[in-house]
Amino acid sequence: MATTTTDTRRDIERTWNPAEIEPKWRERWQEAAIYQVDDNAPEPKWYSLTMYPYPSGTLHVGHWYAFVGPDIYARAKRMQGYKVLFPMGFDAFGLPAENAAIRHNIHPATWTYENIEQMIAQFDLMGPMIDWSRKLITSDPEYYRWNQWIFLQMLERGLAYRAAGSVWWCPNDQTVLANEQVVEGNICERCGAEVYKRDLEQWYFRITEYAEELLAELDNLDWPEPVKVMQRNWIGRSEGARLSFRLETGNELEVFTTRPDTVFGATFMVLAPEHPLVDKITTDEHREAVGAYRGEARRKSEIERQSTDEAKEKTGVFTGASAVNPVTDERIPVWIADYVLMSYGTGAIMAVPAHDERDFAFARAFDLPIRVVIQPEGEDALDPRTMEAPYTGAGVMVNSGQFDGTPTPEQLPKVIAWLNEQGRGQAEVTWRLRDWLISRQRYWGTPFPIVYCDDCGMVPVPEDQLPVELPLDAEFTPTGQSPLVNHERFLNTTCPSCAGTARRETDTMDTFVDSSWYWFRYTNPNFDDAPIDEERTKLWTPVDIYTGGIEHAILHLLYARFFAKVLRDLELVDHGEPFKTLRNQGIILAAEGTKMSKSRGTQVGPDELVAAHGADALRLHLMFLGPWEQGGPWNERGITGMERFIRRAFQVVTETAGNRMDVKADAADLRRLTHKTIARVTRDLGQFQFNTAIAALIEMTNELMKLKETEVAETTAWRDAITALTLLMAPLTPYTAEEMWEMLGNEFSVHQQDWPVYDESLAAVETVEIPVQVNGKVRERVAVAVDASEEDVTAVARETGKIPDYLQGKTLKRTIYVPGRLINFLVG
RNA sequence: GCCGGAGUGGCGGAACGGCAGACGCAGCGGACUCAAAAUCCGCCGGGGCAACCCGUGGGAGUUCGAAUCUCCCCUCCGGCACCA
Numbered sequence: 001m002a003t004t005t006t007d008t009r010r011d012i013e014r015t016w017n018p019a020e021i022e023p024k025w026r027e028r029w030q031e032a033a034i035y036q037v038d039d040n041a042p043e044p045k046w047y048s049l050t051m052y053p054y055p056s057g058t059l060h061v062g063h064w065y066a067f068v069g070p071d072i073y074a075r076a077k078r079m080q081g082y083k084v085l086f087p088m089g090f091d092a093f094g095l096p097a098e099n100a101a102i103r104h105n106i107h108p109a110t111w112t113y114e115n116i117e118q119m120i121a122q123f124d125l126m127g128p129m130i131d132w133s134r135k136l137i138t139s140d141p142e143y144y145r146w147n148q149w150i151f152l153q154m155l156e157r158g159l160a161y162r163a164a165g166s167v168w169w170c171p172n173d174q175t176v177l178a179n180e181q182v183v184e185g186n187i188c189e190r191c192g193a194e195v196y197k198r199d200l201e202q203w204y205f206r207i208t209e210y211a212e213e214l215l216a217e218l219d220n221l222d223w224p225e226p227v228k229v230m231q232r233n234w235i236g237r238s239e240g241a242r243l244s245f246r247l248e249t250g251n252e253l254e255v256f257t258t259r260p261d262t263v264f265g266a267t268f269m270v271l272a273p274e275h276p277l278v279d280k281i282t283t284d285e286h287r288e289a290v291g292a293y294r295g296e297a298r299r300k301s302e303i304e305r306q307s308t309d310e311a312k313e314k315t316g317v318f319t320g321a322s323a324v325n326p327v328t329d330e331r332i333p334v335w336i337a338d339y340v341l342m343s344y345g346t347g348a349i350m351a352v353p354a355h356d357e358r359d360f361a362f363a364r365a366f367d368l369p370i371r372v373v374i375q376p377e378g379e380d381a382l383d384p385r386t387m388e389a390p391y392t393g394a395g396v397m398v399n400s401g402q403f404d405g406t407p408t409p410e411q412l413p414k415v416i417a418w419l420n421e422q423g424r425g426q427a428e429v430t431w432r433l434r435d436w437l438i439s440r441q442r443y444w445g446t447p448f449p450i451v452y453c454d455d456c457g458m459v460p461v462p463e464d465q466l467p468v469e470l471p472l473d474a475e476f477t478p479t480g481q482s483p484l485v486n487h488e489r490f491l492n493t494t495c496p497s498c499a500g501t502a503r504r505e506t507d508t509m510d511t512f513v514d515s516s517w518y519w520f521r522y523t524n525p526n527f528d529d530a531p532i533d534e535e536r537t538k539l540w541t542p543v544d545i546y547t548g549g550i551e552h553a554i555l556h557l558l559y560a561r562f563f564a565k566v567l568r569d570l571e572l573v574d575h576g577e578p579f580k581t582l583r584n585q586g587i588i589l590a591a592e593g594t595k596m597s598k599s600r601g602t603q604v605g606p607d608e609l610v611a612a613h614g615a616d617a618l619r620l621h622l623m624f625l626g627p628w629e630q631g632g633p634w635n636e637r638g639i640t641g642m643e644r645f646i647r648r649a650f651q652v653v654t655e656t657a658g659n660r661m662d663v664k665a666d667a668a669d670l671r672r673l674t675h676k677t678i679a680r681v682t683r684d685l686g687q688f689q690f691n692t693a694i695a696a697l698i699e700m701t702n703e704l705m706k707l708k709e710t711e712v713a714e715t716t717a718w719r720d721a722i723t724a725l726t727l728l729m730a731p732l733t734p735y736t737a738e739e740m741w742e743m744l745g746n747e748f749s750v751h752q753q754d755w756p757v758y759d760e761s762l763a764a765v766e767t768v769e770i771p772v773q774v775n776g777k778v779r780e781r782v783a784v785a786v787d788a789s790e791e792d793v794t795a796v797a798r799e800t801g802k803i804p805d806y807l808q809g810k811t812l813k814r815t816i817y818v819p820g821r822l823i824n825f826l827v828g
Numbered sequence: 829g830c831c832g833g834a835g836u837g838g839c840g841g842a843a844c845g846g847c848a849g850a851c852g853c854a855g856c857g858g859a860c861u862c863a864a865a866a867u868c869c870g871c872c873g874g875g876g877c878a879a880c881c882c883g884u885g886g887g888a889g890u891u892c893g894a895a896u897c898u899c900c901c902c903u904c905c906g907g908c909a910c911c912a
Contacts, residue, residue, distance in 0.1 A: 183907095184908095184909090185909075225832070225833090226831095226833065226906075226907075229832055229907080230831095230906095230907060230908080232831095233830095233831070233832095233907075233908060234907095234908085236908095236911065238911070238912085256911095256912065257912060258911095258912065259912080270912095314910085337910095339910045340910080341912090344911045344912075345911075345912060346912095348912095349912050357829095357910085358910050358912075359912085430912090431911095550906080553907080554907090624840085624841090624851085624852065625841085626841060627841085630834090630841095632840075632841095633840095635839085635840070635853090637853055637854075638839090638852060638853045638854090640852095641851090641853055642852080645851095645852085691840090691842085691851085692842070692850085694852090695841095695850065695852075696850095696851085697851095698851055702851095769847090770846090770847085771846080771847045773846085773847090773892085773893075775893090776846095776893045777893095778846095778847055781847070802879095813892095814892065816846095816892050816893080818846065821847095822846050822847075824846085825892095826892055
């Protein structure tokens, strides 16, 4: 043992001081470029991707939470023998930059690029193993030119098109939105304003072309179930039939129904107010009322058509027209009502009030006939006059001609087959998914590579003239038109085809286009010949694990899957599913349990916390808060505990780093602890269970603290233990572990070392303490060999402590012995 | 309404159907100190002097044994919502 004086000096030298070691190693890592991954390294590849941030200016602790987890995982993976691609970039186009720019009277580009600089510095504080040599910024012309290029390929294949239609408009952001960006029926996902529908001509991507594949392949993805469910619902596949009804005016009216078995009960029809047939079929007598209702519906849609509470209140008017039910030959009235949506199915329905909630409410409101055609088995016959609710369950068909008595929906295919024979309908699948509206009437985005020529019409800009650069000197205050409309030099151009005068398309692309393929670009972000370097992409993709917030469950993740399939069909990549495995981190809320918000001042920044406790302590604190996939409210209190742990681990390693190793002492327990900890940490990190991995390391450290003054601290087992501890801590506390590694006298860098190997034989225990139960209640504990026989354990357990008292005077009916776990005596 | 997910000490949380509460925070007691901080040691679900009893949102069930599996109910969070 050292003397008191040297002890004191050593303590001063070896006190953990993050303010000193963190900047030191940060610089060293940068110099040595240890985080740059070599494409040609011999190890197997691992692509760990985490969703890139929006360059809002600052990273708060919620961002750290999202990035630290994957960083730990990627670091562990690297030590476990993979070459790991862990890149980062910035989702730099979009409305927030523009809005902030307007507010602060600064150019969006200036705002964005300054923010990116700041954020990179903050990232570096965290000590991540990001390979910045692959950084990409989507607002760089070198990046967005490839958005334009991909767009042109899609245009050529009919996957991009321009069409007029009813689209969502955000009056606050002054732009159209994709369906996916409208939440809660009519709220702008970005700004929370109420949106409404306008008829505009816009650009679309034909994502519906891939609906079937997008749905089917979900089954094969290792994704969180909620995300898969959300995508399934969003794509919304419905099986049914398309039926044709003849109108008395001679027109055919097509409807889609999931219940063709109820067609005998169709007692009226309803068209969406916007249905093109409405004008043709409305009789003069009803023209005025129909016109008024259509106007009303239109106005309502502009305010709050799909509002939830009033939704059940059914409104509508009769058109005066009649249709013929194709199976009963009855004349049935044709109405219009806004509960039928033009955007789904055919925009028209056959109404079966006895067996559909909405049709039932409508029939009751307007006193329309109700006919029961499905009868639940074993119940009283349904009576249309007294029914209080429609019957939507299974049953047998009644009042249905030759189908009477047919069980349904089991026999639904039979009904469809018959309708088909009659030439009245056929099976059909309808999707809820709509094409992706990609134009935006805003400035800070990718310009469309399209010009409109007076003579040639719409002309794509040839590939060799890309990028169509976004002019930086535009007046970008939103007006409801793209700001580029007023930029003469951008707007006026010549036709690539005839060289005559032409105007450029002035809308810009939805920012989600940028993020729909960015992970491919990381594999070679400077590649100049194509968006994707095929060779490098083949090497790295598909992404092995993708992490990010669940808020992207539909938007980004659906678009990204769509793009991967398009790029596959363009033969640029060899797979259609980009992300094999997905994990969602939980959200770190403000202390009050509400969402962290910059404007409300509830954001907690990492900088002061790093200054006070060190980045490693903050990393651990965030990861120790709870399961990573759960999140929770921010709470600063526990960070001292992580600081204590790091200090103790640091102390135990550095104080004993110079110990002799030749003492012969029984170190089996120590080895067991080491290997048990290796097993636990390895398993937990691999499952994103950082909290329990940290707990295992704390337990090991606490045990080492107890042992460090004993003779086991002077064995090779001790040396192995503190070496393993350092390596296991490396992904979690990269700075401290690096310092400890150096103190142990090893070569730089700990992050380039191999992961400690778990040896099961060393972790195995020979004896265990198992509970002795009587009738399922624990009464004693007894130490036995792990593999002891039931006879031996029974013999010992029966005599232990109070057990004889419990067995006294009772009959032993049964003994349950689970080796290594417990023994249970059942007595009576 | 429909579809997901979750309810465990004062707090965050842990627990292959097998000792509920690992680990940490906070708290309490002690050591060190002139003192405080830091650090170290001990205690820490509730009731009871104790033996022991109760305890994982509530109720039933399966099982030798349930926080864990099944059913019903309650509460909270998230998604969708007139989608025919």
